[in-house]
Amino acid sequence: MNTILLVIALVTLINIFLAIITVFREKRDIAATWAWLLVLVLLPGIGFIAYLFVGKKISREKIFDIKTQESIGMSELVLAQKEMLAEDELLSSKQSNENTKEMASLFLESDESILTKGNELKIFTDGKEKFDHLIHDIQQAKHHVHLLYYTFHQDELGNRVLAALEERAAAGVEVLVIYDAMGSRSTKHRFFKNLEKLGGKAEPFFGSHWTIINLRLNYRNHRKIVIIDGKVGYIGGFNIGDEYLGKVKKFGYWRDTHLRIEGNAVLALQSRFLMDWNAAVVKQKFDYKEEYFPLSKNHGKTNMQIVSSGPDSELQQIKKGYLKMISMAKESIYIQSPYFIPDDSVLDAITIAAMSGIDVRIMIPNKPDHPFVYRATTYFAGEMVNAGAKVYIYDNGFLHAKTMVIDGEIASVGTANLDFRSFKLNFEVNAFIYDPVIAQDLKQIYEKDIEKCHLLTKELLDQQSRWMKFKQEFSRLLSPIL
Structure with a gap:
């Protein structure tokens, strides 16, 4: 013994x-x-x-390989905008306020993200509508379709999108597809075999030479973007798969938020895609081509910046954007995120806002898709209730939207959740929008979603079992690596 x-x-x-x-x-x-x-x-x-x-962590060599992909097509514009911002010429007096200028400066310095004016936006909250529009736009492509999704499932919707891509490739249109090797792990590369026969190309991001072993499993490309002819772009939370149409019983109705963009913000998406393509492939890397970046006249009235972040940078650009928005709020902060696991800086910022009398509202799902992640989310939701924020639990299926609106004036829509993973481990992209009309639209959508929620109260928190509280506390300890 x-x-x-x-x-x-x-x-x-x-x-x-x-x-x-x-x-x-x-x-x-x-x-x-x-x-x-x-x-x-x-x-x-x-x-x-x-x-x-x-x-x-990602090897120094791989980080170097990713970071050496310059902001293709954007460098000259970034320098010019920094000069204009310094001279107070970037925005007209009608367009500008101090918040917009500060946000624009933050992203120009931290992410070299250009401010684009006069974009036209359409907001999607339903998967069927979003994918009907996307497939129609793909079918109209004349020069190129560049598509990047974290998840591209080999199912009914995946086959519909693939068929549209194959038809365009057969017509001589350049079709490039990036899919994340982990997010699309149920999809075999042979799914894209016919597309490649027709002249298209498909590449896994951070894939592995071995089916089972992938030592870069933790660093995923969580972005969801599409660029069509450099004129139409898509960005948001929807992936490609039947569950995003509400066809999977486990999740029920899928509530997400996605944007369709016309205007020069599409050029920033184009640059982001080409950088990710060059990071994903060994050969056939792309340089600047004028036909990828057709400057367009103003389609609408929306000013916006496309901002990226990932483990290739210590700056956590999107998180800094969230912090800046929270700190600027004077009246209201509306947040939707399926995974709410903030680090100390974000948690403190939201807590201070709530305790200062600002109307802080946070909406999360009522069901998990990752058990530890959801228990950590419910732990932090309880912390927010105790700080004075309103926390809504969405009951009409699964909430996957990643949105933030402050004061009904500035908004963010994209792929980044309010959690450690989105801040540090995943490659993410968000649109930061400086347009009160769009911000009000998103605020109204949020308020309509509240009708399908129940409010998390201190009484409900007190009724939780000791076992549930233990699971939440334990999951919180793991939150930095979830």
Whole structure:
């Protein structure tokens, strides 16, 4: 018995020693360091396997390869806009206020994101409507279709979109597809075989040479963008799959938010796509081509910036945008996110706003698609209720929208959730919109969604079982690595 206890003690000490070496050999923030240490110590062996697949940071070589992809077609515009902003010439007095100028400056400096004027936007909240429009736009393409989705399922909707892409490729239109290797793991590359025979190209992002082993599992391209002829663009939360049409019983109706854009903001999406393409492929990289960036006359009245962030940068550009919006709010903050796991900076900013009397509203789903993630979400939802915010639980299916609206004036729609993963681990892209009309539209959509929610109250929180509270507390400890 003494020998067994001695062996157990020795193995435990060795495991702790190896866990400390493993975690501290790579520079990361303190919260993630302690979360991984907890996993490695409590799950000997299994924890190390998990770390190998989802804990290792991107290699310096791969980060260099991604970051050396210049903002294709944007560099000259960025320099010009910085000069104009410094001289107060970027926005007319009618268009500008201090908040807009500060937001524009933030993204020009942190992400080299150009401010585009006069865009026309259409908001989609229903998958069927969104994909009917997308497929119609693809069918009208004359020069190119560039499409990037985290999830591209091999199902009925996936085949509909693929058929439209194949038809355009057969007509001589350039068709490029990027799909995330993890998000589309149920889709085999042979699904795109006929598209490639017809002249199109499809590439997995951060794929693996082996079917089972992928040591870059934790770093995913979560973006969802489409560019058609450099004139029409799509950005938002919908992926390609039948569940996004509400056809999967587990989720029910799928409530998301997506934008269709006409105007020069599409050029920023084009630049983002080409950079991601160059990061995904070994050969056949793309340089600037004039036909990819056709300048257009104003289609509408919306000013906006397309902002990207990812693990290739320490700046967390989209998170900084969220923080800036929250800090500028004077009257209201409306947030929708399926995963609400804010880091300390975002949690403090929202808490301060709520305690300052600002109308803070947060909407989350009523069901999980990832158990630990959802329990962490409900933990932080409870923290927000205690801080004085209104938290709404969406009951009409699954809420997947990633939106923020402040004071009914400035809005954000995109792919980034309010969680650690979107801030640090995923490649994300958001549209930051400076148009009170669009912001009011999004605010009204939010208020209509409230009709299909129930309010999370302190009384409901008190009624939770001890087991539920334990699951939420434990999931919170893992939140930096979820």
